Amino acid sequence: MKLLHTADWHLGKRLDKFSRLEEQKDVLTEICEIADHENVDAVLISGDLFDTFNPPTEAVDLFYKTLKRLSKDGRRAVIAIAGNHDSPDRIEAPDPLARECGIIFAGYPNSAVAPFSLDTGLAVTKSAEGFIELKLPAIKEPLRLLLTPYANEYRLKTYLGDEDSEEKLRELLSAQWSDLASQYCDENGVNILAAHFFMILEGDEVFDEPEGEKPILHVGGAQEIYTKNVPEQIQYVALGHLHENQIMDDQPCPVVYSGSPLAFSFSESDQDKFVVLIEAEPGKAVVHREVKLQKGRRLLRQRFEVIAEAVQWLRAHPDTLVELTIATETYLTSQERKQLLDAHDGIVAIIPEIKNVDLLEDGNSRPIDLSRNIEELFIDYFESKHGQKPNQRLLDLFKEVLSEEEE
Numbered sequence: 001m002k003l004l005h006t007a008d009w010h011l012g013k014r015l016d017k018f019s020r021l022e023e024q025k026d027v028l029t030e031i032c033e034i035a036d037h038e039n040v041d042a043v044l045i046s047g048d049l050f051d052t053f054n055p056p057t058e059a060v061d062l063f064y065k066t067l068k069r070l071s072k073d074g075r076r077a078v079i080a081i082a083g084n085h086d087s088p089d090r091i092e093a094p095d096p097l098a099r100e101c102g103i104i105f106a107g108y109p110n111s112a113v114a115p116f117s118l119d120t121g122l123a124v125t126k127s128a129e130g131f132i133e134l135k136l137p138a139i140k141e142p143l144r145l146l147l148t149p150y151a152n153e154y155r156l157k158t159y160l161g162d163e164d165s166e167e168k169l170r171e172l173l174s175a176q177w178s179d180l181a182s183q184y185c186d187e188n189g190v191n192i193l194a195a196h197f198f199m200i201l202e203g204d205e206v207f208d209e210p211e212g213e214k215p216i217l218h219v220g221g222a223q224e225i226y227t228k229n230v231p232e233q234i235q236y237v238a239l240g241h242l243h244e245n246q247i248m249d250d251q252p253c254p255v256v257y258s259g260s261p262l263a264f265s266f267s268e269s270d271q272d273k274f275v276v277l278i279e280a281e282p283g284k285a286v287v288h289r290e291v292k293l294q295k296g297r298r299l300l301r302q303r304f305e306v307i308a309e310a311v312q313w314l315r316a317h318p319d320t321l322v323e324l325t326i327a328t329e330t331y332l333t334s335q336e337r338k339q340l341l342d343a344h345d346g347i348v349a350i351i352p353e354i355k356n357v358d359l360l361e362d363g364n365s366r367p368i369d370l371s372r373n374i375e376e377l378f379i380d381y382f383e384s385k386h387g388q389k390p391n392q393r394l395l396d397l398f399k400e401v402l403s404e405e406e407e
């Protein structure tokens with residue numbers, strides 16, 4: 001049995017003023033072509049399907065068209081779970097219609113999919129909260145899937161009651177998985193866990209999540225889950241959430257982030273992007289390999305001290321999106337800025353790094369320290385623009401906008 005694992009499509013996501021929709025179209029077409037070329041039996045999409053709870057129409061359109069194409073009119077199973085960026089209810093809403101095409105949605109960790117069977121031979125033969133067993137048209141053995149869409153304490157509150165510690169969340173997921181695995185997963189079928197959260201080998205360093213993920217993940221205190229919590233019956237863990245393709249552990253089985261199909265923030269600068277192909281048989285270790293994606297613009301971060309060198313480099317790197325840092329004695333002239341912008345159509349930001357602060361007449365101007373929090377940066381920006389600090393009402397409004405962005 002051959003499976004394709006992808007995640008973190010973030011459809012509708014923009015990078016500053018740049019729409020990424022055309023790139024998303026291109027790369028999803030590429031993923032459909034890989035699925036066809038490799039003749040995969042099922043596709044797993046491990047969450048963050050959309051970038052926001054209310055994605056733009058074009059993003060929704062692209063999502064359903066892609067799933068329809070992947071499903072080959074019910075001859076290939078497509079399973080999509082919600083990530084922290086997705087509205088669980090919105091993801092599950094088209095379920096009855098989607099089932100007709102062999103597309104299965106799970107919004108919550110305790111979602112149950114209604115059993116069905118299609119003329120193509122595709123069927124959901126068993127179902128429980130967080131679990132389905134599938135009969136695939138061309139395959140004799142069943143595919144068992146533990147499905148764990150994004151689980152924070154808020155989305156799990158029906159289970160957790162008042163005890164909402166991180167440890168409790170781990171225990172709960174671990175217990176749910178081991179119950180399901182011992183009930184449904186034996187060596188007569190292929191057993192896979194698809195999930196969206198931060199999973200690490202216990203004791204491993206907690207490294208940075210992609211920009212735009214961290215504040216959301218920790219709303220409600222949801223924390224990392226450990227690979228040791230994966231039941232031994234499971235043969236592969238198909239994860240979503242981290243945007244860089246990586247293997248978190250090889251015990252009890254490969255625990256893999258496929259990564260996003262496009263680089264979405266400059267923290268993913270110069271990353272290659274992949275989907276993962278898995279060949280699985282009952283009772284055996286799976287074989288998995290990464291397939292590099294070609295479509296989409298690379299994100300590049302570059303620093304220059306000389307404008308002419310920056311211009312030359314920009315001309316040599318077309319079809320990319322760029323964050324430039326320019327070291328300069330005092331400030332960038334509008335002519336220098338124009339020179340840079342004329343040389344490239346994908347400049348997302350130009351960050352001046354001012355070397356000689358003393359030469360500046362305006363006392364407010366100093367190098368911008370981007371490691372400070374967004375509120376302090378906003379206050380500074382406002383002050384430099386208007387010569388006074390923003391009042392409390394404006395600050396509250398700013399915070400409100402920020403928190404809306406987060407959930």
Ligand SMILES: [Mn+2]
Nearest residue numbers: 048083084241
């Ligand atoms: Mn995520």
